[in-house]
Amino acid sequence: MSRILVVDDDRQLLRALRINLIARGYDVVLAPDGATALAAASRQPPDLVVVDLGLPDMDGVEVVQGIRGWSTAPVIVLSARHLEQSKVRALDAGADDYVTKPFGMDELLARVRAALRRAAPAVQEPVVETETFTIDLGARRVVRDGADVRLTPTEWHLLEVLVRNSGRLVSQRQLLQEVWGPRYESETNYLRVYVAQLRAKLEPDPSRPRYLHTEPGMGYRFTS
Amino acid sequence: MSRILVVDDDRQLLRALRINLIARGYDVVLAPDGATALAAASRQPPDLVVVDLGLPDMDGVEVVQGIRGWSTAPVIVLSARHLEQSKVRALDAGADDYVTKPFGMDELLARVRAALRRAAPAVQEPVVETETFTIDLGARRVVRDGADVRLTPTEWHLLEVLVRNSGRLVSQRQLLQEVWGPRYESETNYLRVYVAQLRAKLEPDPSRPRYLHTEPGMGYRFTS
DNA sequence: GTCAATCTTGACGGTTTCTTGACGGTGCGG
DNA sequence: CCGCACCGTCAAGAAACCGTCAAGATTGAC
Numbered sequence: 001m002s003r004i005l006v007v008d009d010d011r012q013l014l015r016a017l018r019i020n021l022i023a024r025g026y027d028v029v030l031a032p033d034g035a036t037a038l039a040a041a042s043r044q045p046p047d048l049v050v051v052d053l054g055l056p057d058m059d060g061v062e063v064v065q066g067i068r069g070w071s072t073a074p075v076i077v078l079s080a081r082h083l084e085q086s087k088v089r090a091l092d093a094g095a096d097d098y099v100t101k102p103f104g105m106d107e108l109l110a111r112v113r114a115a116l117r118r119a120a121p122a123v124q125e126p127v128v129e130t131e132t133f134t135i136d137l138g139a140r141r142v143v144r145d146g147a148d149v150r151l152t153p154t155e156w157h158l159l160e161v162l163v164r165n166s167g168r169l170v171s172q173r174q175l176l177q178e179v180w181g182p183r184y185e186s187e188t189n190y191l192r193v194y195v196a197q198l199r200a201k202l203e204p205d206p207s208r209p210r211y212l213h214t215e216p217g218m219g220y221r222f223t224s
Numbered sequence: 225m226s227r228i229l230v231v232d233d234d235r236q237l238l239r240a241l242r243i244n245l246i247a248r249g250y251d252v253v254l255a256p257d258g259a260t261a262l263a264a265a266s267r268q269p270p271d272l273v274v275v276d277l278g279l280p281d282m283d284g285v286e287v288v289q290g291i292r293g294w295s296t297a298p299v300i301v302l303s304a305r306h307l308e309q310s311k312v313r314a315l316d317a318g319a320d321d322y323v324t325k326p327f328g329m330d331e332l333l334a335r336v337r338a339a340l341r342r343a344a345p346a347v348q349e350p351v352v353e354t355e356t357f358t359i360d361l362g363a364r365r366v367v368r369d370g371a372d373v374r375l376t377p378t379e380w381h382l383l384e385v386l387v388r389n390s391g392r393l394v395s396q397r398q399l400l401q402e403v404w405g406p407r408y409e410s411e412t413n414y415l416r417v418y419v420a421q422l423r424a425k426l427e428p429d430p431s432r433p434r435y436l437h438t439e440p441g442m443g444y445r446f447t448s
Numbered sequence: 449g450t451c452a453a454t455c456t457t458g459a460c461g462g463t464t465t466c467t468t469g470a471c472g473g474t475g476c477g478g
Numbered sequence: 479c480c481g482c483a484c485c486g487t488c489a490a491g492a493a494a495c496c497g498t499c500a501a502g503a504t505t506g507a508c
Binding site: 152153154189190193194216217 | 464
Binding site: 114182 | 289294320321335338339342362363364365374376377380
């Protein structure tokens with residue numbers, strides 16, 4: 001079962017959380033402060049972290065950052081209502097969810113389930129290999145000639161949609177909708193620009209596409 | 225039919241939405257505030273959520289997050305024009321689309337349809353195989369001798385109509401109407417030109433059609 | 449604040465696709 | 479045999495579409 005690291009300086013809350021989480025079958029690791037938490041996390045990598053923002057030794061945000069540095073485990077932040085500012089910073093730092101104190105145990109447990117479920121899709125993401133490059137959807141990496149290809153967020157997003165529909169024609173509407181949002185359905189200029197950029201980075205000969213094919217008037221198709 | 229959860233504190237708008245959505249055959253659940261909405265959503269998981277950003281008890285963004293925690297149902301956000309900031313945050317939180325108040329009912333209904341269509345699992349489109357070529361309707365692809373056959377949008381559209389009516393005679397009127405629109409019902413020149421192009425690309429011997437048969441004075445018939 | 453990276457936007461030329469009309473072939477009925 | 483209706487063929491001009499480039503605008507890092 002999943003291992004959950006709980007970081008809080010309130011001993012009473014810590015005990016309550018431990019009891020409830022263990023009752024749900026989770027493996028629980030406790031830490032009263034940030035330093036202990038980071039140490040514990042490196043020894044026993046957790047699948048999820050619950051961290052209070054008001055810690056004695058360091059800001060909870062630092063804990064979030066410290067964990068995000070090497071783990072993709074979801075982080076749920078606990079905070080008192082008056083710490084709006086920290087809350088925002090924590091989310092920016094990579095927290096996945098936050099719960100305002102005081103909170104009901106059921107609510108927290110629900111959020112834990114949700115966060116784990118969201119993270120769970122550890123379903124083997126496909127790796128697409130061509131003669132020229134390799135795309136690892138799970139790792140968000142593209143390797144060509146042994147070196148990482150640098151893609152901007154938008155380039156990656158576009159490539160991802162095309163690759164997930166490998167072999168299938170993806171209409172311009174659908175691409176714009178998935179990458180730029182529902183309100184850009186007719187702005188085909190974006191597509192032209194970004195497809196060109198992807199080709200420049202991936203195709204052996206960008207002027208004669210081998211993987212990113214254009215179907216005039218319809219859309220684009222990725223072929224491995 | 226799809227169940228739609230509508231969250232808004234404007235009773236008049238709520239009523240208008242209910243009437244219009246029900247009229248379209250949707251199952252509607254209403255909630256005047258965030259807490260009620262989340263409770264209702266957990267009892268009756270909706271297929272789509274329409275939520276106003278200006279709620280009395282909590283920020284609409286929180287509602288979006290709350291729903292996103294355990295559901296993948298599309299979320300459409302309603303917002304007043306001056307709340308640009310919240311709108312962005314709502315989309316970041318996982319909203320699928322937003323509509324600015326005041327809005328026309330038709331626009332909202334259209335976006336509801338679009339969101340539901342997008343969320344709908346892709347139906348398994350049939351693959352038609354002949355001795356000469358293979359037509360994959362879902363992938364929008366025709367393969368012949370191991371190579372992709374390039375079809376223009378109009379060619380594809382015409383072929384699609386014929387294949388979906390495989391074995392049946394399709395009248396010229398119907399073909400013109402479906403491919404070129406209702407105003408071209410008598411322009412049979414298009415048909416002659418495009419049927420010829422399809423035959424050139426698909427038939428082993430275009431002068432002796434094996435798949436795309438002409439029924440003089442009536443229409444065309446695709447036979448696999 | 450500055451700086452770099454990324455995104456957005458518009459214009460241009462080349463290419464693909466669509467439209468249109470004319471011509472010839474075929475089959476049927478007179 | 480001849481005329482007519484219908485279909486197949488072809489090609490050229492028009493229209494739509496795409497690739498390309500570069501200059502602002504925006505964003506985020508420092």
